Amino acid sequence: xxxxxxxxxxWDAIRTHKLRSMLTSLGILIGxxxxxxxxxxxxxxxxxxxxxxSALGGNLLIISPGSSTTGxxxxxxxxxxTLTMADANxxxxxxxxxxxxxxxxxxxxxxxxxxxxxxxxxxxVVGSTPAWLSVRGRTLSAGRFxxxxxxxxxxxxxxxxxxxxxxxxGPLNPVGRSVTINSVPYEVVGVLSSAGSDSTTNxxxxxxxxxxxxxxxxxxxxxxxxxxxxxxxxxxxxxxxAAYQEANTILQDRHAVTASSTSDFSITTQQSVISTTSSVxxxxxxxxxxxxxxxxxxxxxxxxxxxLVSVKERTREIGLRKALGGTPATIRRQFLxxxxxxxxxxxxxGVAVGVGGALILPHFISNPITISVPWIAIAIGVAIAIGVxxxxxxxxxxxxxxxxxxxxxx
Amino acid sequence: xxxxxxxxLVVSVARARAVQQAGHSGVDxxxxxxLDAVGKVxxxxxxxxEALRGVSLSIRQGEYVAIMGPSGSGKSTLMHILGCLDVxxxxxYLLAGEDVSxxxxxxxxxxxxxxxxxxxxxxxxxxSLTALRNVEMPLAYAGIPRVRRRELAKAALERVGLGDxxxxxxxxxxxxxxxxAAVARALVGDPALVLADEPTGNLDSAATKDVLELFGELxxxxxxxxxxxxxxxxxxxxxxxxxxxxGAIASDDSNLVGSNR
Numbered sequence: 001x002x003x004x005x006x007x008x009x010x011w012d013a014i015r016t017h018k019l020r021s022m023l024t025s026l027g028i029l030i031g032x033x034x035x036x037x038x039x040x041x042x043x044x045x046x047x048x049x050x051x052x053x054s055a056l057g058g059n060l061l062i063i064s065p066g067s068s069t070t071g072x073x074x075x076x077x078x079x080x081x082t083l084t085m086a087d088a089n090x091x092x093x094x095x096x097x098x099x100x101x102x103x104x105x106x107x108x109x110x111x112x113x114x115x116x117x118x119x120x121x122x123x124x125v126v127g128s129t130p131a132w133l134s135v136r137g138r139t140l141s142a143g144r145f146x147x148x149x150x151x152x153x154x155x156x157x158x159x160x161x162x163x164x165x166x167x168x169x170g171p172l173n174p175v176g177r178s179v180t181i182n183s184v185p186y187e188v189v190g191v192l193s194s195a196g197s198d199s200t201t202n203x204x205x206x207x208x209x210x211x212x213x214x215x216x217x218x219x220x221x222x223x224x225x226x227x228x229x230x231x232x233x234x235x236x237x238x239x240x241x242a243a244y245q246e247a248n249t250i251l252q253d254r255h256a257v258t259a260s261s262t263s264d265f266s267i268t269t270q271q272s273v274i275s276t277t278s279s280v281x282x283x284x285x286x287x288x289x290x291x292x293x294x295x296x297x298x299x300x301x302x303x304x305x306x307x308l309v310s311v312k313e314r315t316r317e318i319g320l321r322k323a324l325g326g327t328p329a330t331i332r333r334q335f336l337x338x339x340x341x342x343x344x345x346x347x348x349x350g351v352a353v354g355v356g357g358a359l360i361l362p363h364f365i366s367n368p369i370t371i372s373v374p375w376i377a378i379a380i381g382v383a384i385a386i387g388v389x390x391x392x393x394x395x396x397x398x399x400x401x402x403x404x405x406x407x408x409x410x
Numbered sequence: 411x412x413x414x415x416x417x418x419l420v421v422s423v424a425r426a427r428a429v430q431q432a433g434h435s436g437v438d439x440x441x442x443x444x445l446d447a448v449g450k451v452x453x454x455x456x457x458x459x460e461a462l463r464g465v466s467l468s469i470r471q472g473e474y475v476a477i478m479g480p481s482g483s484g485k486s487t488l489m490h491i492l493g494c495l496d497v498x499x500x501x502x503y504l505l506a507g508e509d510v511s512x513x514x515x516x517x518x519x520x521x522x523x524x525x526x527x528x529x530x531x532x533x534x535x536x537x538s539l540t541a542l543r544n545v546e547m548p549l550a551y552a553g554i555p556r557v558r559r560r561e562l563a564k565a566a567l568e569r570v571g572l573g574d575x576x577x578x579x580x581x582x583x584x585x586x587x588x589x590x591a592a593v594a595r596a597l598v599g600d601p602a603l604v605l606a607d608e609p610t611g612n613l614d615s616a617a618t619k620d621v622l623e624l625f626g627e628l629x630x631x632x633x634x635x636x637x638x639x640x641x642x643x644x645x646x647x648x649x650x651x652x653x654x655x656x657g658a659i660a661s662d663d664s665n666l667v668g669s670n671r
Contacts, residue, residue: 001550002553005556016538317536319534320530320534322495323522323528324523324528324547324548325519325520325522327515328515330551402496404496407495
């Protein structure tokens, strides 16, 4: 008896008892659908959180000058700063740093007074390059962002954050209007969308100007290529540590640092925030998977129950098969294949229901649900394994039946 | 009932038939079944039951033998042992020259598959399968490829006159047709022995006649047929009648009516 015979026998038996097979598979179906949905919910939530975090700089490295371990008093700006524009440019190399997706050098002034006619507002003026927008994961609500040409010309243009814009211009559209900083008029070219606040600063209250403009016209100082902070964005959240390594290597090379203890810069991440959030999500997902596993076990007991009934009911058939040359091994395989096909049927239907739910449910609840292919494969594997696992005992009983007793049964 | 005639005469008739059908399986005139002092005891100690007490018996190729006996006589036990569905507790059984008395379950399954074609009282066709698929079943256990299986099963069904019922399920056939399909299943593997256990027990008289004629034809074609029955008129068709009583052979007679039929 070949495997294809055994499988087609099993399939025949399942088809012959359609209703019963459906009901048996239902237990597995519910379990598998629950696994697919809970894993999808868990991963969806996780993805949403990491998306939010990456929007707020979750995949962000912040490179600061000086050594945080020595903690010595640094000189004024431009004298002790060890990071330069050249460092920032080196980090953009696609060959040395393939996991770095964007670099934004920052030159930030002390608070400046911005003036629009009779209205004034004091805020932080940030000098940066056009890459800032994507590195900080921000979007515009109006106008445009800074361009390379603004940068090269040290143009007197600015992009205002949402709160800053409304403080200065009220309901008016600020794009095209001008504000005065340090007695110099700046054209407002764009307005940032609101982003809320991170732990320390209001992200919606700042004015962005080209890096060159900030260094030449606002901050000043002797070394005009000095950089206060470099924001580096990893290509994705899970490439963050690779990006960290690359940035570290490049800067150690450039600064001729041999040991990390003598580094004249430090790199920090928000990885710790992400891992905390992930672990909360994981706990929840684990709990839900536990519930789904319970329902799968119940489904498996259902399979075992039905297989035992089936063996009992088909005792005569088993006797006949034995009389015609079926060995205990082929009989066992037949019932095992039936049980595993019940499991597989339940598993496939469960995946269909789960995927259907994952597509439909997000329209009614606020949570996104991810459809995870590896988990679907695992779920189907588990469904088959449950069929086989819970089929072993009934199949063994069938295999052990004596052909005479089996043939005699009514 | 005929008077005791030397078994040699019957054998020679059977041999003549077998020779006519030269080329059929096995060696001409070789014993298909040889039982030597076969005993079967169920249970042990005080509660043991001796179902067979030293049965010795030889059936040659091409013979048509009826085994008769009242219920409780050991007839069914003998049939189970002949069919390799059970093993004896003492004595020796050679089936087509092969000692099957000490075989394990797996070897017995293989012997049943290769050597024996069963016909049961209840037909025992699987209701969910077509006639063709039912007849194919022994071939599937023998590991014969699907295409070849289909050809052989079709030929066997045609041989029993069911060439137009290949795709009918048992529920769509009359009792006689079902039993014919079961006979086709018994023949399809070209076994050394066709073993029929009360094959007409569930049939009306027309179907009984029909099926018995089929067995007669098989016998004419040189098949070895052993038929277990408690109906005298069924047994009368056979060329040799063995009566079992209290676990032993009570009589073993040639039946000229049957053999000369």
